[in-house]
Amino acid sequence: MSTAQQEREDKYDVGADFAVPNLDDLVPPGGRLEEDTVTLGNEYFDTTDRDLLRQHVTLRRRSGDTDAGWQLKVPDRKARTEIRVPLTADDSMPDELATLISGVALGKPVHPVATISTVRRRLRMLDSDGNLLTEVADDTVRATAAAASAGDGAVASDWREVEVELGETGDGTLLEAIGKRLTRDDAHPSRYPSKLSRALNPNDPSPADDDSGAERVRELLTAYLDTQVQAIVAGDVWLRRGLDPIHATRVGIRRFRSTLRVFKKMLDPAARTHLDEELSWYAGVLGDVRDRQVQRARFAAAVTDLPDELVLGPVAARIENDLLAEQLRYRAEVMETVDGDRYRAVLAALARWRTAPPLTEDATAGARVLKKAARKARRKADKRLAAALDDGDDAALHRARKAAKRARYAGELTRGLVGKKKGKKRVAAYKKVQKVLGEHQDSVVALGTLRALGARAGSTDGENGFTFGLLYGLELQAARRARDDAARLAT
Secondary structure, eight states, X not given: OOEEEEEOEEEEEEOTTOOOOOOGGGSOTTOEEEEEEEEEXXXXXXXXXXXXXXXXXXXXXEEESSOOEEEEEEEOSSOEEEEEEOOOTTOOOOHHHHHHTTTTTTTOOOEXXXXXXXXXXXXXXXXXXXXXXXEEEEEEEEEEEOOSSTTSOOEEXXXXXXXXEEXXXXXXXXXXXXXXXXXXXXXEEOSSSSHXXXXXXXXXXXXXXXXXXXXXXXXHHHHHHHHHHHHHHHHHHHHHTTOOOHHHHHHHHHHXXXXXXXXGGGBOHHHHXXXXXXXXXXXXXXXXXXXXXXXXXXXXXXXXXXXXXXXXXXXXHHHHHHXXXXXXXXXXXXXXXXXXXXXXXXXXXXXXXXXXXXXXXGGGGOHHHHHHHHXXXXXXXXXXXXXXXXXXXXXXXXXXXXXXXXXXXXXHHHHHHHOHHHHHHHHHHHHHHHHHHHHHHHHHHHHHHHHHHHHHHHTSTTOOSHHHHHHHHHHHHHHHHHHHHHHHHHO
16 A cells, blocks of 8 residues: 655755764754664666656655665655555556556656665754654765667766755754755755756756846746646646545646746747647646536535525535536546546646747847736736726626736746745735636636526425525625625725
8 A cells, every 4th residue: 555745855966075064953952863874775767758757757666774665756836745655576566656657657668767776874853752853864876877779888877965854843944954054065956856867867967057038038937837737747646546636737737828828929839829728628627527626615615504494405415416426427537538648748748848948039038028928917917807897797707817817827937037025916916806706707607507406406306496596696696796806906
């Protein structure tokens, strides 16, 4: 049976003579430091095209003094999750892991691509109750990797690095404090995301200093897009694990598509348009599930808040049974979709875009084109909101909500260009508009669902549509309140 835990760690490149600095003064009262040395052996697996590595996912089989077993590491927006599965009797890959990686592997077989052995000198900081706060791992690494091209020999390399990982009871301030001491003593944040990436590309040069406008645009775009792809790829793995990443995945898609649209002048038109269309398709597949999730929770809460005498018939059961049945049917369609060629093509495209979005000549103008595009998105959001409030049309308010989202996400991407305080204020302002108009849209969608549920109840023995009509009226009131709230935000 597998287990999973979130990880947060920082990795540093160090020289052969580096010594981990003294950390005694960081130990909390009653706590202690423990030191030991362990030997770890890791065999890493990937496709021939390195599809897992391109999505920052690592799969390894570990042996040695500690943590023996299969380990799958999946990055997400806020943390990285490590899924552990015990070793099998014949060292074959467990079926569970084969299922989890089938999406990011694009349906291709995986095989060993590198063997890495590590002598790890561990410095573990414990609190007064013996709980792990952080572990500083001073690693001496030796790697042998399969060559990138057939016919070439294996590539051997060795290096030292230091990893600082938080324990279950540690916090970010401790991670930051240790990091400052390491960098003070000439450690440098690693340019490699993992040991595997370094083993496969041991001579990969440091990024060249490039002050060109295009490089600055590329840096900001790739950082933002990469974060969204993390959410989408993690969502793929969590879906196959039987979890519920629908909302987080859709948010990642939404932010990615918003970036494609707001900053379209900096991106190749054909590639941008095609990926936008494909992401819209997949978001729609997920949306059918998400809509039922939202409505089930929304209606269940509304029924609970009603006086008992106004709930006539098995209203809660009708809502739960009908919407859950629809949700499960659409969930099954999602699972069919993620095993299809069209979806795999989307994942392959995202792997390319997260590191090398196709820029146009407009990107050479530098960061000012990003600020200009974000400013245009804000003006469009303000204009759409004003027009929608004058018109009062539900569809216009929905379009205004989408424009507010794009203005918010553009503000997130350009926050570092306008100053932290100003950038945070702009993002917060459009987030408020998005939230209020989202509440309006939820009510609009709810009206159609309640009408259908009420009609079924009204034609079924032992039920009637009274309570559904009452809920319908409450949603109309909620929609009016949301419009009023949006009008106040617009003034």
